[in-house]
Amino acid sequence: MLFHVRMDVNIPRDLPASEAAEIIAKEKAYSQALQESGKWRHIWRIAGQYANYSLFDVKDNAELHELLTGLPLFRFMKIEVTPLLRHPSSIRTDDT
Numbered sequence: 357m358l359f360h361v362r363m364d365v366n367i368p369r370d371l372p373a374s375e376a377a378e379i380i381a382k383e384k385a386y387s388q389a390l391q392e393s394g395k396w397r398h399i400w401r402i403a404g405q406y407a408n409y410s411l412f413d414v415k416d417n418a419e420l421h422e423l424l425t426g427l428p429l430f431r432f433m434k435i436e437v438t439p440l441l442r443h444p445s446s447i448r449t450d451d452t
């Protein structure tokens with residue numbers, strides 16, 4: 357199942373910089389491992405914001421929930437999820 361996900365990150369200003377850097381490094385490794393696996397298909401930065409648009413390809417809602425709640429930055433994120441399905445007019449072969 358495909359899901360469009362928007363993640364907005366808001367790291368509190370009073371979090372020590374070293375702690376923030378450690379969490380961000382963990383987040384990058386977590387994200388890149390999921391991209392390697394194919395479950396996190398795409399990620400784009402939203403210009404001018406500490407936010408991204410991502411595309412996940414997972415088995416079901418429960419798997420998406422598990423992956424998102426496992427994000428090292430999860431506690432500092434606002435996340436919006438939109439389930440997607442193939443458009444009947446699509447000519448692409450890779451959007452299911």
Ligand SMILES: O=C(O)C[C@H]1C=CC(=O)O1
Nearest residue numbers: 365383384387406407408
């Ligand atoms: O920077 C972000 O958008 C938040 C998060 C998502 C992947 C990653 O490496 O960091």
